[in-house]
Amino acid sequence: MTGHVSRRMLLKGASLSAISIMLSPAFARVGPVRDARIERLIAAMTLEEKAGQLSIFSDPSRVDGPPVNPGLVAQSMATVQREIAAGRMTGLYNGIGVAAGRELQRVAVEQGPHRIPLIFAGDVIHGMKTTFPVPLGEAASFDPELARRTARAAAVEASAKGIQWVFAPMVDVARDQRWGRVVEGAGEDTWLGCQFAAARVRGFQGDDLTAEDSVLACPKHFAGYGAVMGGMDYNTADIPETTLRETHLPPFKAAFDVGALSTMASFNDIAGVPSTGNHHLLTDILRGEMGFAGLVVSDYTADAEMIAHGFAADGPDAVVKALNAGCDISMQSGLYNAHLPALVRSGRIAMKTVDTAVRRVLRVKQALGLFDNPYRSLDLAREARDVRLPAAIALAREAAVKSVVLLKNDGDLLPLSTTAKIALIGPCVSDKGDMPGPWASFPDFASCVTPEAGFRAAMGPTARLEIARGCDYEAPLAGGIARAVAAAKAADVIVLVIGESARMSGEAQARVEITIPAPQQALAEALAATGRPMVVLLRHGRALALSGAVRNAPAILATWFLGSETGHAMADIVFGAAAPQGRLPVSFPQASGQEPFFYDHRTTGRPQLGADPAWKARYREVTTEALYPFGHGLSYATARYSGTTVSAPILAGDGAITVSALVSNTGKRRLHEVAQLYVHDKVASLTQPVRVLKGISHLDLDPGQRARVAFTLTRADLAFVHPDARRFAEPGAFDVWVAPSSVAGIPVSIVLD
Structure with a gap:
């Protein structure tokens, strides 16, 4: 059959x-x-x-x-x-x-x-001996094809080591950042999760499931x-x-x-x-x-x-x-x-x-071909040959760079000059053991590149680099803050690498407070008091609630757990060899108590709109907005969105309409922009989310260049699940945005006939 x-x-x-x-x-x-x-x-x-x-x-x-x-x-x-x-x-x-x-x-x-024949399986979550960014970090690339490529490389190494079945990808949509396993998935959005789920399966399994380098x-x-x-x-x-x-x-x-x-x-x-x-x-x-x-x-x-x-x-x-x-x-x-x-x-x-x-x-x-070839993926020659290949190492660095999200860059503090005198501070700056990140089951620790090693490689033999741990991940170090402050005072700028250790994220690592651990927060406060400009590089497997000196730092980057090439990727971004292009796959709340928190929530009968917060759906301490919303990400150039249009005001039958916008690079450096398409069903038989992601588009623009980005919308894109489990769209009015994040842009209206 x-x-x-x-x-x-x-x-x-x-x-x-x-x-x-x-x-x-x-x-x-x-x-x-x-x-x-x-x-x-x-x-x-x-x-x-x-x-x-x-x-x-x-x-x-x-x-x-x-x-x-x-x-x-x-x-x-x-x-x-x-x-x-x-x-x-x-x-x-x-x-x-x-x-x-x-x-x-x-x-x-x-x-x-x-x-x-037996089948040999393994938890290959984000690489084998060559580790790639954790899946949540890689999702920040908003680039499913990148995930397909890293899964393919992971399959090559895993199969070379005798594995035929991987317990991945994790495709759970995660909307509460207290959950430790947020790190294994693609974040809070269903549409984005679908793209990464399909891409990773295609990468792991390849074109031929019986091939030596394919894994189930x-x-x-x-x-x-x-x-x-x-x-x-x-x-x-x-x-x-x-x-x-x-x-x-x-x-x-x-x-x-x-x-x-x-x-x-x-x-x-x-x-x-x-x-x-x-x-x-x-x-x-x-x-x-x-x-x-x-x-x-x-x-x-x-x-x-x-x-x-x-x-x-x-x-x-x-x-x-x-x-x-x-x-x-x-x-x-x-x-x-x-x-x-x-x-x-x-x-x-x-x-x-x-x-x-x-x-x-x-x-x-x-x-899998095991009956005809029970020794498939059990090849001694491949075990020695197909691990830590140069192409896989290069891909790990590329993926790490593309996963970094620039959250804030006041005064264009970044990128830094390689000739600047830098105090590189934090518990992980020289720690190879923490580089692979959580759920790295078979890592090659020796080959991992620490932040210190990456910065020294980028800055060259004349590097003016002061190194201090300052504290441990969750405990103070005797004299640690004093040594870190001394290093900061001797430098022009502080680069502070803080956040979670690999042990704080992953399975069985739920957190009541998704904040920077107290010893690291104390370190940040002491460094901020020196008056030196500070760049914060966050290492984390979930969105974090930032406060104090960390939140107020002029430059903040979400760097997740970047894998084997962590140090090189951090240096590439900090010194401008590459510009950040990542976008947040999870919303950063203002406080832990806002969790579960996600952008595509339904509106209430008393939404928090206008200047008067009284008698609204809100907390006493904070507004309902994210600190950094889903889809947010800056670069070293600036993008301007304008001229959003639709090819027709009415979407009829099984047809389609095109939604487009003009995107301009108004900065002085080359720009990689990730345009995002969102929709909102204004009136429906079930209350609908304030926005839902329906498309992404990557484009590269030189300074002064502009381009029109276009998306296609069909009736299926406007459908939702009804109580009888059927999925269909209801006629009516919709708002549509082409925007750089889930809270940006001005909507245009369409009508579904």
Whole structure:
């Protein structure tokens, strides 16, 4: 069977969900639903062997990097080999090394009961040995093609190290910056999240999923994990179905539409049902509506955690609920191996359900080419050759530069001269260990470029550079501030690198206050008191609430965690070898208490408009505006937007209109501008966001040059999800902006007929 839907199928009453599956790119990759080789294997397997194909475990024998999961009781290589030979695991994750991988695969295909190959997986979130900016930072480039390229480079290195499946990209839309896992995604906007989800899947999987340098992508976490209450990891996500479908599901659909063949169920519950055991989510929506043809893997021990949720009574009950919901693979808990055979024999789980899950797993292995080439991506020559390639290193620097956002540059303090006397201060300025950032599972620390190294390389042998730590990330250093102040007084300008350490961002790193840690804030206050001009380079995995000397510094850059080439990229921007072009993928609040905070909120009946704030939707201490809004970003030149026009005032039927604006470079340096298209439905049956991003366009302008940027709008761009789960646009009036951020510009009006 191919992706063709015949007239006969329609006449026989083929369901729309079945047809959508047959037409999906994912279906084309996995091939026929019933493959003869796979069906023979399923028929020959025991229940114990089927449970093994639905179980994946950590590979402690091959770990190479910092821990990314709770502690494990390490298994010996002999134990792992015995389990593989008995057919009790489908694969291993978070271990690398080709020689060990080949040996484990040899056991599977020579000693395993049915010679079924293993799959080797890993948390490759933003690079392997060459680390790129964290995904949130890379999203600040507003350049999905850049993300495709970095994912492709990461796939080359990961596959060279023996990995065939990556637990990435994370495509959760994150609207509360207290959540530590904001750092793994593309930020607060759904449309932008869709672009980056699709780009990263295309990069990881490449054009041929069976190729040696291709890896299986795993969009996660399905679903609604970015909506956990209070921004606290593993917490409840209590969200309406319309919000789930409007905000949180589209990036997954974008990933599946370009061929992603796996997804990971999220830890959280939605409306009281944990995702791992949520049949409505994993079967009705994922497979029925979205036409997903791949496999679902649980998150780390998430099936067992349904017991702590109070949703499952015990281990066997957790297996019943997870497998019947549509969770094919259990990660790490061992519950499927322990209980599934007895549950089938007792009738609590149907054999058909087990076979369906096994079929999905085997079809994905087949799509990866593992049955025909079980040693794919286990090549000793590639392991030595295809890691830390010059092109990957250059790409890491390019991506880091393009991820930096210039938030503020009063008096054109930046760029600095390489001949200036600079005090480079901060806890990370000479710390290679913090450069890769959070969720760097397999980094090459030795090759990381620190800010000090990057500045010295840019300034040359005559560099006038004073170095001081000042404090630790979250603790003072004895005499640290005094030494930093002395360095500042001996310099012309201060470059202060502060913010979060890699340990403060990522999984299980929710923060009550998303502020600069107190010791670093004290350092900033002391340096500001010297009177020297100060440039602040923020390192962070979330939007931050800035205050005091940090907020008041004349120049501030959001530099996120930039990866291996951090120091070079920082120097490129600070000294003007490159101009900042990034835009914020998350809104910076004025205070932590504004969270959750995002630009595309709905208006209230008492919006905070006008000079009088009384009896309005507001806090007593701050206005409702962001400190720095979504889409904001400056450069070393200035852009002026004018002449916004529409090709027609009315959008009729299935037609389209063009929205355009004139963008001029009014500065003295070359400008890279990121124009953004926003829309607002003025009156609708459900209240609509004040603005929603619908397009971005990059353009380069020389001083004095201007160009017209154009976007196309269709009826689909104006649609929203209704209570019956249908998505369609309602006729009426809309405001449209072409602007440099989510709060800038003057709207023009259009009417949808």
